[in-house]
Amino acid sequence: MMRAVIHPLSDQPLVVDIEEMPTASDVSLVCFNVRTIDGKRPKFVDRQDSTFVFPLLSVRFIEVYSTAEGAGEEAAAETEPEELEIDEEFLRRVREA
Numbered sequence: 708m709m710r711a712v713i714h715p716l717s718d719q720p721l722v723v724d725i726e727e728m729p730t731a732s733d734v735s736l737v738c739f740n741v742r743t744i745d746g747k748r749p750k751f752v753d754r755q756d757s758t759f760v761f762p763l764l765s766v767r768f769i770e771v772y773s774t775a776e777g778a779g780e781e782a783a784a785e786t787e788p789e790e791l792e793i794d795e796e797f798l799r800r801v802r803e804a
Contacts, residue, residue, distance in 0.1 A: 712770040
């Protein structure tokens with residue numbers, strides 16, 4: 708499973724799980740676990756465990772995450788920058804400006 712974000716033509720983006728990358732010859736996108744960006748269930752979803760088929764004519768573009776399912780949170784934690792040191796000289800110049 709891969710995590711993706713579907714950007715419909717006239718609606719808010721949806722986070723979904725897909726089994727494979729869509730190809731140029733596909734006319735629809737089959738996905739699972741549809742939710743909004745903030746993780747909530749969209750109003751049009753009756754059962755979260757359903758399979759959803761979105762026609763690609765109604766999709767502006769699709770973002771596919773490069774991390775595998777389950778590794779997203781771990782990868783995000785690993786890529787967070789280390790705590791930055793405060794440059795006192797820079798802060799002094801900003802205060803004086």
